[in-house]
Amino acid sequence: MNGKKFSISPYQLLILVFTCLIIVGTVLLKLPFATNKPISWVDALFTATSASTVTGLAVFDTAETYTLFGEIVVISLIQLGGLGIMSFAILIYIMLGKKIGFKERLLMQQALNQNSIGGVIKLVRNLFIISFLVEFIAMIFLSIRWVPEYGWAKGFYLSFFHSISAFNNAGFALWSDGLMGYVGDPLINVVISLLFIIGGIGFTVLADIWQKKSFKKLSLHTKIMIIGTIVINFVAMFLIFTLEYHNPKTLAGLPTLADKLWASYFQATSPRTAGFNTLDIGSLDESTIFLMLLLMFVGAGSGSTGGGIKLTTFLVIILSVFTFLKGKRDIVITKRTIDDSFVFRSLSIATIALLFIFVAVFILNITEDAPFLALLFEVISAFGTVGLSMGLTFSLTTIGKIVIIFIMFLGKLGPLTLALSLSKPEIARMKYPNEDILTG
Template sequence: MTPLFTRARRRLSRMPPPLVLATLYISLIFIGALAFLLPFSTPRPISFTDALFTSASAVTVTGLAVIDTQHDMTLAGQMILTVLIQLGGLGLMTFAVLILSALGLPIGITQRVYLREDLNQTSLRQLGELVRVILKAVLLCEGVGALLLALVFVPEYGFWPGVWHAIFHSVSAFNNAGFSTFSEGLTGWATDPVVNLVIPALFIIGGIGYVVISDILRHRRRWRAYSLHTKLTLTGTAILIPWATLSFAVLEWNNPDTLALQDAAWERMLISWFQGVTTRTAGFNTVDVGGLHDSTALMFISLMLIGGGSTSTAGGIKVSTFVVMLLATIAFFRRQTQLSAFGRSIGLVQVLKVMALTAISLILVFVGVFLLTATHDGHFLDISFEVASAFGTVGLSRGYTAELTDFGRMVIIAIMFLGRVGPLTLGFFLATQMTPRVKYPEGQVHLG
């Protein structure tokens, strides 16, 4: 072992785990960018900012694109993109632990601490079981998804091209990345029943969170045995999906650029279902997002900011955070001093964390919108939509990604990165606890 490696390892061990993980993600983004610059990755040379933006979008499983995946990438480039999506969605430490386990190597306490931070857990217990659940979920869902999607793509494109399209979309969907090997996304299969069932199923399962999946597999259908987190996530998801689907149908039913392109009512509802589910996390589209009404775009922004489940491949402030924030608001107006749900209390520390996460997320989005508005020409709603999509790691765009300057791309890259790994670094600061030495008398602050 060289002295340089020993010093680097010693310095790395002194860094807080969230900072180590953030550094690893940044390193992966730059490695991915260099891979896209290789001559076999693209049919023609691309700029470094193109490569960096694409790599960052893949690692953060966002899906915003400045180059056409279908025409501006070779098969090798698409494979590199798939690997980056898988690593970014699965989590670097989770992937590392899986490799160590497959090789029969021991997993030390340091690796477990990093894994705990990567999975946003508060305890080191049951991490091994959670990793095994993640491996089973990834292999099963992506494998079955690819087989089912092959039934659609193979007859149209031939065996090997069809198989590749199926594998790519299965990986992209389960990791909530939103990348597609087709320039127009999935608009060509807007009413295809297989695509409209398989793709949403993949990103719903990938987006509810590995902790929820583990809880469901462990306790099967026993609702009472589920943890409070699982109950809040499932309840919030069960409410948001129908609400988003029906809202999209009502707002876009007579829009000639979206739903009105279809004659049958069931076709419009099928498209509404797909867009209602994909907006919070996945980023796939079966309609022209640029043709949405402004009211629908504003609804999409709210859904993208909420995002999916915690410890999942989704972004946003997370469903559980949103639900706890609503419960805290209701409790305040009811003059309740204790917050509870499903027979379990929610501590003040958790409520404060929810408020901090929400406040910081809104400030980040506001700063992003301000920077792009001050440096770019464009419709305010388009810019806001782009920033919200980047923070929620969704990948939907109203066509504004191509208008970004190099500075604008850096802003979006930073927002995508913070939207994906921000809770890791933020959790470090939130977890820093200092016992006050002096207790001050309570004062009165006039609020509202």
């Protein structure tokens, strides 16, 4: 024995805990009474990973394959994965009256992607209050539509399942065609979209709004997320409406202008990691698919139930480019300077993500018999924990499923978390002289 204590970083512990959640979910979904027909271990692992990472990709129809027990396992994994298993652990600590130490606070800082350890426990409390309140209210509104259609028991169950799935940006639906049957239904469109927009904007933003209740007093991060979300959603809606207006397989096939507008709005907001669809994704024009690829890659807000590189990461990269082109040094937003460390962090996240996406698409291009665009869409959908597919998921090979499983895992935890879990940061002892290299 060398006397050294075994130590594990918060990043490694976070990955370990999340891996355990997926393994437990896999075992539960493989139980005979969890399914209506036998499924393989790989398919059980794929579903458990998709639910835990709140992605929504499925290798078979959820409602037809799983029993009520199996569906409860899926929705439990979604809730644990969306709000964070570590958040639930902290909640249990609080309920038992136990003291939460520095290590637990540090772990929660990493799990919720916060810049500092201060106020993390308060954020967890607010997270649960807001989440359960929003899910409950949404369930009541959804039951107004589904109880008269399916009866009390099934109507409430559908409302319960989809409110959790939508708020956590999971995209799991209990219909084989997603929500295409409700393409022009205002209630379903509004409630479901509000759920995944609220869930995807980030818990830090929700807590900030909850506490300050004034736009002027909000933090810079909150303002960027609110304005950025509104702008991107409406620009995407306009583009999808324009691009798909004459497509007979999508918008042109809908009877009224209202239906076309609802479909455009829903499909513009859903790729930001929600994964629900009211249009047939495989029938969309390639230009629309390309737009959705960008939306899925960018994803939702930092510290939210969604994935992607995150909206603020994308905006920091864009603003750094404009700042360089203007010949300025500092990125300034509303009289606030963004530190260089955030620029390096944003570039690292985007670069690592693109590298993993490239490798995944390269492998799938060898193992799968499918068009390149469908492969790229599947990988970015998995990375962004979106869950939309052009119909490729059902036909994935075993190797293809394993690749997508890893990309979903990467997308949920974040590429930087995975990279930092493998690295050993060292304190620089000396500074070397500068020398220029040619770029561009």
